[in-house]
Amino acid sequence: MQIGQAARASGVSTKMIRHYEAIGLIPAADRRSSNYRDYDHDDIHRLGFIRRARDLGFSMPEIRDLLRLWGEGNRSSAEVKQLAEKHITDLDARIGLLREMRDTLSILSHACDGDSRPHCPIIESLAGEVPLPRPQLAEPATV
Amino acid sequence: MQIGQAARASGVSTKMIRHYEAIGLIPAADRRSSNYRDYDHDDIHRLGFIRRARDLGFSMPEIRDLLRLWGEGNRSSAEVKQLAEKHITDLDARIGLLREMRDTLSILSHACDGDSRPHCPIIESLAGEVPLPRPQLAEPATV
């Protein structure tokens, strides 16, 4: 299977497939006599795995670990779970940061008249003339 | 004031100050006879503005707009507010994505025994053997 078909089948662009090969995330693809890369179902399967991991926000080093664990018949699910929980912690941290930005901005926006006059608490806060509001800490969502 | 002092005073690294100058976000700094950049209080003020805008997650183009509006005596607060609300929408979208990742992963992690055996729903989902769980849509936080 050519790289274009592999891309369509796996949902990973040809660009990224070559990139993953270049950085050693996937083994170098077989080549046909034309020098075209040749993919089989296992390759597609692996690319799909990578895409799903990316969709969950895993970083390249984490995906490397996940791929290794996937291939290890004697893995412990504890190691996978630990990796996942670490990533959840990371996601929570990022969500917390974004939410703080959002809430601060929301407070400022509500305090802004939004009319034709120049007076604006948003600009004034950015200018340091008045301190940025500190939103209440939202409690993290639990599932 | 030298760039190092300006960096400490504004909370923007020397690297970034030069970068902002290079991309035209701030005017080219005055130079002393030594060719060292020279900053005054207005410059520090502007750098502080940029840092606070960055802390709220605004992108470079948005900060460019904010700086322009800051300097416009005849701005309308409506324009500022519109920019802020657009950014809030962006933040909400990013938060939503991250939360979906987080919740999916949380479901998977809870379903994983985390013991010494290899069986693991996290790996199986990534491998496409079972579908990824679809978490309930969390309602957006309101302030």
Add this chain to the structure above:
DNA sequence: CATGCACCTTCCCATCATGGTAAGGTCAAT
């Protein structure tokens, strides 16, 4: 005065995931 240290300058490279483009090779169908 000389040396050293802290600071500055420009320039290049790296990240991370991704895309664009250019110049050229392959292959199947017309």
Add this chain to the structure above:
DNA sequence: ATTGACCTTACCATGATGGGAAGGTGCATG
């Protein structure tokens, strides 16, 4: 034989940031 779709490698770009090299400036201390 030509065309068009596909492939190859190689380089450049993003956005915000940092690292480092090679070399200049300026001040304090011996």
